[in-house]
Amino acid sequence: MSFPRSRRAFVGQSLAGLAGLGAEADTPPAPSVSAARAWNVICVGAHPDDPETGCGGTLAAYAELGHRATIIYLTRGERGIAGKSLEEAAAIRTAEAEQACRILGVRPVFAGQIDGATELSGPRATQFAALLEAEKPDVVFAQWPLDTHPDHQVAAQLVLRAWLAAHRRFPLYFFEVNTGHQSLGFAPTDYVDVTSRREKKKAALLAHRSQHGDEIVRQHVQLMEDFRGREVGVAAAEAFSALGHARPSSRPGSGCRQPGESARRGPGRPTAWTPPRTPPPSRAGTSR
Numbered sequence: 001m002s003f004p005r006s007r008r009a010f011v012g013q014s015l016a017g018l019a020g021l022g023a024e025a026d027t028p029p030a031p032s033v034s035a036a037r038a039w040n041v042i043c044v045g046a047h048p049d050d051p052e053t054g055c056g057g058t059l060a061a062y063a064e065l066g067h068r069a070t071i072i073y074l075t076r077g078e079r080g081i082a083g084k085s086l087e088e089a090a091a092i093r094t095a096e097a098e099q100a101c102r103i104l105g106v107r108p109v110f111a112g113q114i115d116g117a118t119e120l121s122g123p124r125a126t127q128f129a130a131l132l133e134a135e136k137p138d139v140v141f142a143q144w145p146l147d148t149h150p151d152h153q154v155a156a157q158l159v160l161r162a163w164l165a166a167h168r169r170f171p172l173y174f175f176e177v178n179t180g181h182q183s184l185g186f187a188p189t190d191y192v193d194v195t196s197r198r199e200k201k202k203a204a205l206l207a208h209r210s211q212h213g214d215e216i217v218r219q220h221v222q223l224m225e226d227f228r229g230r231e232v233g234v235a236a237a238e239a240f241s242a243l244g245h246a247r248p249s250s251r252p253g254s255g256c257r258q259p260g261e262s263a264r265r266g267p268g269r270p271t272a273w274t275p276p277r278t279p280p281p282s283r284a285g286t287s288r
Contacts, residue, residue: 039067039138043106043175044159046143046151047077047115048097049208053221054175055141056104056201057194058238063105064197070107070135073097074155075115081210086114092210100204109135118154129162137170144174144241146184152177163243173240178220188239191228195235198225 041062045051051059051071062069077093078086094110101108111131113119132140140163145156156174163172173190176183194201205221206213225236 040136041067041069041139041141042072042132042135042137043069043141044072044074044132044143044155046074046118046149046155047080048073048093048100049077049205049211049213049216050143050152050155050177051141051175052100052104052201052204052208053216054143054177055238056100056204057197057225057236058141058192058240059106060104060197060200060204061192061194068107069105070109071097071101072109072111072131072135074111074118074158075113075151076110077211078115080115089115089210093208096208096210100207103200103204103207113154115151118151120154120157125158125161128158129165132159132162133166139171139173141173141175141240144176144183144186146186147177148182148184152182160243172243174243175238175240176224179224186239187241188228188231189242190240191232191237192240193229193232193234193236194225194238195229198236 039062041059043051043055043059045054051073059069059071076090076097078090080093081089084092097108109131111128113124140159142159143152143156145153145160147153147156159172163170174186176186176188179186201221202217205217208216225238228237228239229235231237231239
């Protein structure tokens with residue numbers, strides 16, 4: 001799948017402010033966050049292993065840079081192990097998710113819905129919005145809403161409703177999982193080079209032993225990373241689709257501009273980016 005370069009924005013507001021990761025640049029060293037508030041980075045997925053699949057490398061990068069990264073799992077994957085009761089499967093998959101989060105350096109939170117029976121009711125939406133608001137997010141990553149799995153659809157819609165209820169205060173990015181089979185019509189606006197975090201992401205996925213993490217990595221994740229990497233000229237990348245509040249970077253060659261710039265500086269060759277060192281200006285100084 002290809003898109004006109006003029007329509008691509010290769011980093012959103014939450015990724016602005018850093019040098020790009022092309023062939024000419026290396027990953028910047030992890031900064032100290034003592035002088036600047038760490039971000040609250042939230043990733044929402046329907047089941048254990050969904051966030052790791054589409055966003056694991058990016059979350060690892062945020063954590064390595066000193067930001068607070070959290071995964072909210074809508075369910076505990078209760079129906080994900082054949083021959084196990086809901087309770088047995090939940091215990092196994094919860095432990096696997098916790099191990100994966102330790103590998104990535106992120107914190108797990110479980111939203112309390114049931115795998116295969118997720119709900120998008122008014123009370124559920126209110127409950128989830130309160131949960132997300134309590135995390136005081138600076139940026140949120142969520143599953144792409146056009147998906148063949150009903151639980152993935154619910155997870156995406158709950159985040160979207162919470163984002164609207166919060167008056168679009170934080171940048172919102174959607175990630176893909178198993179594109180073409182589950183995520184449908186995914187249109188990337190942003191890329192993150194995850195080449196240096198590829199092994200860490202793989203280890204996190206392998207922690208999901210009940211889900212045959214090795215097969216997931218080999219048959220889906222590596223192919224996705226390779227394909228997205230080729231789109232931006234790196235070995236491995238994760239792709240995202242920004243919604244609304246997220247803004248593209250004004251890095252030369254991106255084909256995008258920020259408010260106050262007189263003209264676009266592109267189009268140019270797509271570039272992958274790393275997470276930011278400092279919080280977004282709109283929330284800098286906000287007390288926690």
